[in-house]
Ligand code: HEC
């Protein structure tokens with residue numbers, strides 16, 4: 248069933264995409280000169296739109312993933328617009344910085360009040376393609392998987408009193424639509440689609456923009472693309488990185504998928520951070536004790552850029568994360584079986600060389616350049 252769905256989606260995407268193959272940022276579709284003059288007063292946008300298609304390389308499926316370019320363009324503007332918050336000082340990018348794989352380097356983030364968020368910001372740039380990961384498998388968002396889509400996530404974040412503090416989303420859109428440039432961007436993104444409310448259009452556009460984020464130009468991907476075999480030693484890797492890759496394959500990959508990730512990932516697990524959790528994660532939503540201390544299994548591309556780590560940002564460095572898996576795994580009743588041996592917490596007891604090798608391997612998953620492309624950046628002049 249899942250495979251059929253996947254194939255179907257892949258075909259739909261193939262049919263929709265215009266088969267653009269270049270890696271360069273591409274530009275498609277026109278604005279009228281008059282419209283463009285209005286846009287250009289406030290926004291640094293190209294006179295046509297960027298192409299937000301991601302061409303996944305063969306080892307990640309080998310097909311293009313598209314979003315609507317005009318929706319993504321509108322979404323980009325909204326992502327950087329501080330009028331999306333009650334005090335007009337916080338935008339999505341306040342907590343999601345492109346150069347940190349769309350995290351903010353904080354343990355807990357500051358929104359519209361002096362209070363901080365109760366969880367660590369999730370990276371939006373940890374996927375080969377955000378869309379491929381979330382679009383196909385029905386995988387859910389947030390550390391406790393409480394949102395089914397970016398539309399739901401964005402509505403919750405905008406209404407959250409600590410994050411953006413908006414009471415009524417329609418007030419926000421009404422204000423935005425007083426700008427002639429927003430009128431143009433909304434009309435381009437949703438031509439004649441009057442059955443959608445303006446709030447729905449705003450949320451859909453944010454979803455199209457976030458969904459377009461992806462990165463696969465890592466040292467790991469380059470090596471895998473040329474070797475074709477993830478288990479072989481990579482000639483472009485150092486000995487240490489190859490040792491780390493092997494340790495990762497034995498101990499980590501069963502939960503942290505490195506593929507496009509829409510088939511076999513374990514989406515949520517308890518990884519033994521505590522014996523008794525302050526934040527119960529999925530358990531607080533489902534009220535099932537078997538979900539206590541269970542959190543999303545994060546994807547690890549660009550993990551080097553997204554410190555601090557875990558749902559509560561408790562680990563400042565990747566060395567501390569590796570130490571956790573080496574000696575620190577706690578015997579929580581819900582500790583996942585992949586982290587148990589004979590019913591007891593599995594402690595890898597790595598030596599110093601092995602710890603360093605795992606960290607070195609995690610550094611091969613970095614693709615900082617894809618994230619700082621202009622089409623993901625702040626367009627306001
Ligand atoms: C005040 C900081 C803050 C702001 C502002 C903010 N976020 Fe987030 N974002 C977070 C935190 C913290 C999480 C994780 C929260 C949780 O899991 O409970 C998160 C999670 C997410 C996720 C889930 C990712 C995943 O893989 O599950 C998405 C998508 C997202 N944010 C997009 C946005 C968008 C779009 C906006 C603007 C409408 C936005 N964020 C504004 C802090 C923020």
Ligand code: HEC
Nearest residue numbers: 498499502516518542543544545556557558568572583585
């Ligand atoms: C049982 C599945 C499982 C296994 C096996 C596993 N992890 Fe995790 N990992 C998780 C979960 C779940 C989280 C998030 C836990 C939380 O925040 O409460 C996580 C979080 C992480 C994070 C932090 C991610 C972030 O964005 O903050 C890193 C890094 C990490 N794991 C690396 C590893 C490495 C390296 C190994 C192998 C030594 C490994 N994991 C093995 C499930 C697993």
